Amino acid sequence: MRGSHLAVVVGGCAVIVAAGFAAAPPMKLGSAAGPQEPVPGDSHQADPNQPDPTPGATAGGSGVGGGQAQTFDGPAVSNVRGTYQAQITVVDGVVTDVVALQAGTSAAESVAVNSMAIPLFKERVLEAQSADVEAVSGASFTSPAFLESLAGAFEAAGLS
């Protein structure tokens, strides 16, 4: 390949890739504490296969009355794309928040997918007040694992 040919090839490639950069979303993935941000565990380690029977951070009995917020953790569910664990917050028998204690791995792809999927799950669960919500498309590994953990959390809260 002669010099001028090489220039045409390399120059063209540079322009095309630059256009890709121009159209790209912000490169740095937000590390601000979102709901997907793995929250440092509150001392207890969930048994991967059993729903955690004990309420989480906030003390309390069956959670009726008093307007007390209680949290319930689902089991940690693992697959090839990482480990997923849901936590729900219940006030007077109403689910008021959904977070992921763990979601996937630190891989950028995993962070990107889960920061998209977990808020959607939160939205759906809060609206349905149930763990029986639709999977998020584009998150085919997060969905079944997180839903399984959610179901466990609902069970632990006595809401299923």
Place this chain on the structure above:
Amino acid sequence: MAVTATSPVARSRELRSTALVAALWWAAAIGVAFFIAGGGLQYSQSIDFIYSFGRVAGIVAAVLVMNQVLLISRVPWIERVLGHDRAAATHTRMGKVAFILMLVHASVILAMTAHYDGRSFGDTVVAMRSLGWFMTTAQIALALFAIVVATSLLIVRRHWRYETWHAVHVIVYIAIALVVPHQFIEGSTFRGKGLAWYFWLLLYVVTFGSWLLFRVLRPLVLARRHGLAVAEVTSNPDGSTSIVMTGRHLDRLGAKPGQFLLWRFLTKGYWREAHPYSLSQAPATNSLRITVKASGDGSARLADIPVGTRVLAEGPLGVFTEAARTRPGVVFVASGIGVTPLRAMLEAAPTGPVDVILRSRSEQESPLRDEIHELAKRHGATVHEVFGSRGFGWASVARPATLKNVVPDLEDRDVFICGPVQWADAVEADALAAGVAPEAIHRERFGWS
């Protein structure tokens, strides 16, 4: 004074071929651009860039493999613009880059996934398979590609038969079939039907469409239309074999003197392999002739091919024709059996002064010698014969010569060279040294593809 002005014909062909090769690399850049535009470089830690790099390697490898298939699909516009030999050379060059990138892709993705998941590299290889069947097939494909590359290197080094190389190379098609699913199902660029999805779809459809159309369907249609079959097999005194094939409407093939076709003889022991042979006679409406000399096992056995054998032909191929001319006169330089395309071109009476240089071990071994002399007499061409064992350069010990001694007005000639690669290199070097412009030098190498 050497003529350096580039002729319009040569310049436009050069431009188109440069643009074509550039476009093939640009396609890879487009794949990467879509990846970046889709957020492929998003990161939360700087180590994520290594993973992204692994993905880019996979994307470029995928485009290059598609380019490779396209380059050997015999799609006419590529054959016309690049020429069969340059297409094959570009195919080989891209193949080397593609294979290295595939290895980089697989090892980086595996190592980084192992890092993210806290598994060992070996466990990650196994864990990847639980993503779905397409990861298992992708891993098998990688192993197949490695086998093909390794055996190709061995074959080149050990001078194995063309047939062995060909058989091994066919495995590549299986490997591609196995590797493609993971690109669409697992590759995140393909998730969601954005512009990128259509880009990749177009790439695959054009590539495999061309391959299917021109390597499978067209030969079958031609076989039906022309009903080409072996009509006559003649052993020539010089040790070569001429095979005349007859058929219907052969003018519709559009073959020009100097071109070659890939021939597949449909009989036991021959049908698996297609061999490139030049037409050794200007093509007629109802017959085509090739002349082969025992070199590979395939050509030795062609002397025994039964009359009546049906023939599949792919082509015509090659840019070694009168249309490539850029100068008023012409010199045909042939070594041994390389004389065949030049013999056909000579028959078609090229314009301007014509000189033919025949290089052979001996007069007796000079293929189609009588025909060349007769045609030269008819069209007023001058034949120069250089016999004897190898000397310095392209000529012989007995008759050391340079092109300039033989043809004094060399710079006003197109030089068509056909013969073994090393010998042809020597002729080309002589021509360049004598001041012949690069675009006036024409060579046809039969690529292995």
